[in-house]
Amino acid sequence: MLMEVDRCGSCWTREEEKAFENGLAAYPEEDCSDRWMKIAAVVPGKSVEEVKEHYELLVEDVHGIEAGRVPLPHYPSSSSDGGDRGGRASPAERERRKGIAWTEDEHRLFLLGLTKYGKGDWRSISRNFVVSRTPTQVASHAQKYFIRLNSMNKERRRTSIHDITSAGTSGDGSNPQGLTGGQVTGKKPTKPFSQPSSSGPSGVDNSYGYL
DNA sequence: TTTGGGGATATTA
DNA sequence: TAATATCCCCAAA
Numbered sequence: 001m002l003m004e005v006d007r008c009g010s011c012w013t014r015e016e017e018k019a020f021e022n023g024l025a026a027y028p029e030e031d032c033s034d035r036w037m038k039i040a041a042v043v044p045g046k047s048v049e050e051v052k053e054h055y056e057l058l059v060e061d062v063h064g065i066e067a068g069r070v071p072l073p074h075y076p077s078s079s080s081d082g083g084d085r086g087g088r089a090s091p092a093e094r095e096r097r098k099g100i101a102w103t104e105d106e107h108r109l110f111l112l113g114l115t116k117y118g119k120g121d122w123r124s125i126s127r128n129f130v131v132s133r134t135p136t137q138v139a140s141h142a143q144k145y146f147i148r149l150n151s152m153n154k155e156r157r158r159t160s161i162h163d164i165t166s167a168g169t170s171g172d173g174s175n176p177q178g179l180t181g182g183q184v185t186g187k188k189p190t191k192p193f194s195q196p197s198s199s200g201p202s203g204v205d206n207s208y209g210y211l
Numbered sequence: 212t213t214t215g216g217g218g219a220t221a222t223t224a
Numbered sequence: 225t226a227a228t229a230t231c232c233c234c235a236a237a
Contacts, residue, residue, distance in 0.1 A: 098233065099218035120226070139226070140218060148216090158236060160216060214237075222229070 012054060019043040020054060022149075024115040062112050062129075102141060106130055107161055110141060 012020070023039030036055075040048040102110075113129030122135040122142065130138055148162045 101217075122226075135226085136220090137218080140220090143228075144217065158214090158216060162216095212237100214235105216235085217233090218231105219233105220229100220231070222227105224225105224227075 016043055016046060020046070020051060021111060021115075023051075024055070029116065058108075058112065062108055102133075102161055104161070106132060107141075110138060110145075113138075114142070 020039065020043050023042045027035050027038045029035070036048045036052045040046055040051045043051055046054075109129040110125065110133075113125035117124045117128075119142070122138040126133055126135040126138050133141070145162050148160060
């Protein structure tokens with residue numbers, strides 16, 4: 001039995017995209033076009049041209065995102081942010097923020113930044129790509145991302161944002177994905193956060209006062 | 212209820 | 225400073 005791989009240039013399965021990503025990360029920018037050969041080598045069923053095209057499409061997409069304004073919550077140019085917000089001057093308090101979930105856009109930007117600058121330069125990635133996140137946040141995200149990458153083939157129970165690699169351009173709602181059961185690219189209903197409130201009669205309100 | 216995804220924070224190199 | 229370890233929260237199984 002032979003399983004013929006569909007050789008559509010438009011059909012990129014999750015595995016293919018994953019391999020594509022790994023290739024991008026594994027082979028940083030080089031001067032020669034050998035890069036695409038190397039990357040295509042790790043992407044089964046894809047030719048060099050297809051890989052190159054896919055990359056260019058990805059670049060365009062992200063470029064559009066950057067130009068088209070990413071949902072950035074008004075990043076205060078915290079350059080030389082002297083002093084913290086009035087009130088919380090004791091980090092020793094038992095207060096752990098909840099955190100803002102990463103969006104697909106942010107994640108894609110992160111992936112591209114990772115591709116261009118390589119791992120480690122969270123500073124540059126944060127400055128040039130994921131402008132809405134601090135280097136620390138990018139590093140934390142990257143940590144989880146790589147951890148998942150390492151043990152993804154094991155039985156994963158839940159889906160995560162790291163499962164998405166590059167699909168669904170802004171504006172397009174098609175999800176041509178026939179992956180092996182379970183995707184996260186399903187739409188985000190509306191708000192990234194769901195606070196059903198009623199956390200307690202004592203009013204354990206969300207500690208959202210650090211932005 | 213248990214599990215573990217997910218982000219922040221703490222600690223270390 | 226970045227890399228790693230740990231903590232806490234919360235939703236899915």
